[in-house]
Amino acid sequence: MSGQREQVLTGLGVSYGISIGRAVCVENHLEEVFRLPLPAHSIDAEVARYHEASELTIRELTQVKMGELPGDMEDGLQEEIGGILEAHILLLKDPSLVGRVTARIRGEHVNAEWAVHRTTAELAEQFEAIEDDYLRGRGQDLHDVGTYLLRALQGISHHELSEVEGDIILVADDLPPGEAVRLGRHRVVGFAIGSGGRTSHTTIIARSLKVPAVGGLASVTQLVTDEDPVIVDGGAGTVILHPTAETLEKYARLRQAQDAHDLEQQETRHLPSVTLDGTQISLMANIDLPEEIHDAANYGAQGVGLYRSEFLYIEQSPKLPTEEQHLRTYTLLAREIAPNPVIIRTYDLGGRKLARELMNTREENPVLGLRGIRLTMARREMFRTQIRALFRAAYHHDVRVMLPLVTSVDEVREFRVFAQEIAAELSQEGIAHNPSLKIGIMIEVPCAAIIADLLAREVDFFSVGTNDLLQYSLAVDRNNEHVAHLYQPLHPAILRMLRFILESARQAGIEVGMCGEMAGDPRLVPLLLGLGLRRLSMSPRLVPEVKACVRSLSLPELEQLAVTCGSLATAEEVDGYLDRFLKQTASMTEESPLEVLS
Amino acid sequence: MIEKDVAIVNRLGLHARAAAKLVHLAGGFRSQIRLSLEGQSVDAKSILGILMLGAAQGMTVSIRCEGEDEGEALVAIEELFACRFEESS
Numbered sequence: 001m002s003g004q005r006e007q008v009l010t011g012l013g014v015s016y017g018i019s020i021g022r023a024v025c026v027e028n029h030l031e032e033v034f035r036l037p038l039p040a041h042s043i044d045a046e047v048a049r050y051h052e053a054s055e056l057t058i059r060e061l062t063q064v065k066m067g068e069l070p071g072d073m074e075d076g077l078q079e080e081i082g083g084i085l086e087a088h089i090l091l092l093k094d095p096s097l098v099g100r101v102t103a104r105i106r107g108e109h110v111n112a113e114w115a116v117h118r119t120t121a122e123l124a125e126q127f128e129a130i131e132d133d134y135l136r137g138r139g140q141d142l143h144d145v146g147t148y149l150l151r152a153l154q155g156i157s158h159h160e161l162s163e164v165e166g167d168i169i170l171v172a173d174d175l176p177p178g179e180a181v182r183l184g185r186h187r188v189v190g191f192a193i194g195s196g197g198r199t200s201h202t203t204i205i206a207r208s209l210k211v212p213a214v215g216g217l218a219s220v221t222q223l224v225t226d227e228d229p230v231i232v233d234g235g236a237g238t239v240i241l242h243p244t245a246e247t248l249e250k251y252a253r254l255r256q257a258q259d260a261h262d263l264e265q266q267e268t269r270h271l272p273s274v275t276l277d278g279t280q281i282s283l284m285a286n287i288d289l290p291e292e293i294h295d296a297a298n299y300g301a302q303g304v305g306l307y308r309s310e311f312l313y314i315e316q317s318p319k320l321p322t323e324e325q326h327l328r329t330y331t332l333l334a335r336e337i338a339p340n341p342v343i344i345r346t347y348d349l350g351g352r353k354l355a356r357e358l359m360n361t362r363e364e365n366p367v368l369g370l371r372g373i374r375l376t377m378a379r380r381e382m383f384r385t386q387i388r389a390l391f392r393a394a395y396h397h398d399v400r401v402m403l404p405l406v407t408s409v410d411e412v413r414e415f416r417v418f419a420q421e422i423a424a425e426l427s428q429e430g431i432a433h434n435p436s437l438k439i440g441i442m443i444e445v446p447c448a449a450i451i452a453d454l455l456a457r458e459v460d461f462f463s464v465g466t467n468d469l470l471q472y473s474l475a476v477d478r479n480n481e482h483v484a485h486l487y488q489p490l491h492p493a494i495l496r497m498l499r500f501i502l503e504s505a506r507q508a509g510i511e512v513g514m515c516g517e518m519a520g521d522p523r524l525v526p527l528l529l530g531l532g533l534r535r536l537s538m539s540p541r542l543v544p545e546v547k548a549c550v551r552s553l554s555l556p557e558l559e560q561l562a563v564t565c566g567s568l569a570t571a572e573e574v575d576g577y578l579d580r581f582l583k584q585t586a587s588m589t590e591e592s593p594l595e596v597l598s
Numbered sequence: 599m600i601e602k603d604v605a606i607v608n609r610l611g612l613h614a615r616a617a618a619k620l621v622h623l624a625g626g627f628r629s630q631i632r633l634s635l636e637g638q639s640v641d642a643k644s645i646l647g648i649l650m651l652g653a654a655q656g657m658t659v660s661i662r663c664e665g666e667d668e669g670e671a672l673v674a675i676e677e678l679f680a681c682r683f684e685e686s687s
Contacts, residue, residue: 083615090621090645097646123646130652134610138649141614 004228004242009192009217013237016541017212018255019190020248021167023228025221033150035114035226043109047102050112053152054092061089061148084141091145097123110226113153120146169230173221190232192239194220206234207539210295214239265544269300273547276554281529283547284340284537286515290329293336295540300547303340304333305463305537306402306515309386310347320382326389334397341398343440343463343537346386348372348404372405372442377414387422394434402463406441406448412458415439442515444468449497456508463537464501466516470494488571489518495531495566495574502532513537522549526585527578529553530562552585599664600672608682611654614645616683621645623678629665631675642675 025035038046065085091097097119104115120142127139168187173194191206191213206213212234224230224241231240231251235258240247273281284305285296296304312321312329321329334342349371363369376383393399403415419439426433443449444465456462470487471478473494478487488494505512513535518524520538522545528536529550538546561581565574608616624631624642631642633651635658640647642661653659663671678684 087614087618090618094644094646096644132654135652
């Protein structure tokens with residue numbers, strides 16, 4: 001659609017970078033229906049595929065109708081069901097429906113799935129205009145017929161994104177994480193998503209795949225047609241539809257400049273991460289996909305501070321990964337980044353993170369429901385496989401385990417008993433493992449922060465998960481625009497919690513890190529170091545910038561900074577003070593020859 | 599061409615099962631058969647058309663037959679409507 005005017009949509013930039021490609025819209029209300037443009041020569045075959053699916057469905061429905069219905073069913077009911085099946089068969093054969101679908105395949109050069117989906121959805125919509133309640137509800141018959149056909153089509157041979165040519169920008173209202181992972185494997189160079197905030201799963205996956213993404217683009221799927229040229233600028237949070245030739249050229253240049261900058265940043269990977277006064281700060285990587293370990297190494301991360309192992313599961317759900325698959329993945333990660341440690345967080349499923357098939361629970365408020373460590377203890381058999389692999393991986397490498405959503409000492413103890421059982425089992429089987437596998441916990445719920453001193457005696461390390469800790473402590477959903485301004489990392493309550501967590505860890509002599517987004521924010525790093533953090537884990541790409549920041553700071557000043565910030569009454573006051581501090585440091589570094597990274 | 603108005607007397611109107619019966623019946627004739635209601639006219643041999651007509655109990659639809667067997671067709675269809683599509687209510 002070359003005649004259309006350029007249009008700039010502004011959303012939330014959730015994954016950095018610029019990409020230019022062609023749109024593919026994903027509709028996910030029905031099971032995976034893609035609108036895939038097809039080349040002219042395959043249109044006849046596509047129409048034939050539709051007819052084949054239709055005939056197959058009719059044969060199947062006829063068999064069902066002829067077959068015996070449950071014997072105790074009333075005659076009237078039998079007749080009614082037979083009548084409905086008959087109506088569905090007639091609908092499938094209806095020349096008007098067949099005509100509409102084939103006309104759409106031929107006219108729009110699209111796959112049969114899409115043609116069926118759109119046609120039945122449009123027809124069903126027309127039923128909405130019918131006055132009589134009962135008859136209006138008959139739109140359902142159209143939906144049913146659409147579903148039969150889609151199922152048959154998908155059985156006959158499924159269209160995959162890999163059949164689309166060129167670079168793809170995926171446009172969707174929302175993408176379940178499993179889908180995003182699967183689709184990301186193809187030549188997807190960018191995401192433009194209707195929903196989704198900075199911590200949504202599409203975001204996490206887009207970042208992991210180093211694919212630019214912009215979320216929060218309301219009704220984006222209605223504005224974009226397949227094959228439209230689209231630019232995604234994840235840094236600026238914009239998506240440009242129908243860009244002019246000039247715009248395209250401008251963004252191609254910008255992308256080049258960014259790539260160059262990126263390479264430059266990677267060059268800093270060999271520089272040590274130490275403050276001006278010589279204190280070692282360990283900068284680690286948060287990763288979701290095993291492939292990202294290369295980024296971690298390239299950007300100079302010293303270990304993996306958080307591997308979100310649920311992605312192992314999400315990638316191949318509903319199948320569960322085997323013990324060997326776990327072991328292979330953990331070993332691969334550890335080997336790539338040795339001798340630095342790799343911290344594996346056990347599946348953090350539940351809450352909003354899919355796994356419905358595992359949970360089989362209907363929860364009113366799943367975020368406060370069966371998830372994290374609670375799910376681990378409730379579904380032990382599933383986790384046994386993972387824990388066994390962790391014990392085995394730790395035999396050769398510095399692999400550690402971390403438990404999500406811990407809220408009490410009981411949970412830690414219960415897990416330890418479970419882990420000991422598993423270790424004993426491995427001994428009995430004569431399988432090499434490390435019985436003193438280090439067990440740590442996420443501090444991400446306020447109650448855990450408040451009893452950090454008690455928890456510190458029971459575990460080998462802490463990792464502060466600031467994203468959840470902030471949301472729970474401040475009772476703010478950061479993705480909710482009405483209250484997003486209340487999501488304040490510098491809230492005095494948060495600073496007090498951090499201080500207490502760090503102090504508790506220090507007294508117990510255990511290690512403590514931070515793996516939330518705060519850890520990767522160069523603006524907050526001076527305060528975090530001042531509070532006593534020595535280990536920060538972040539998205540690999542952020543490591544160079546944070547390292548540059550660390551290398552420009554001097555610890556004694558930071559400790560003073562933290563003390564002062566701790567005495568202030570509001571997030572705004574802390575923010576203002578931090579601002580003045582940063583400006584001062586910046587003006588000092590400008591004169592200083594120590595700016596190594598420029 | 600012959601035309602006649604008939605009332606819908608069965609409780610659920612021209613719903614899926616009733617429509618299916620009508621399509622089968624109409625399909626047996628060579629004539630062109632159309633139903634119309636409030637200015638909307640549909641092919642009586644297409645279930646999709648009939649369903650979308652949204653003809654409920656108490657409404658009156660007009661049946662129009664055109665072709666060699668139009669007379670028989672009209673009588674048969676009228677009969678189906680009158681016997682409430684062989685439903686109990």
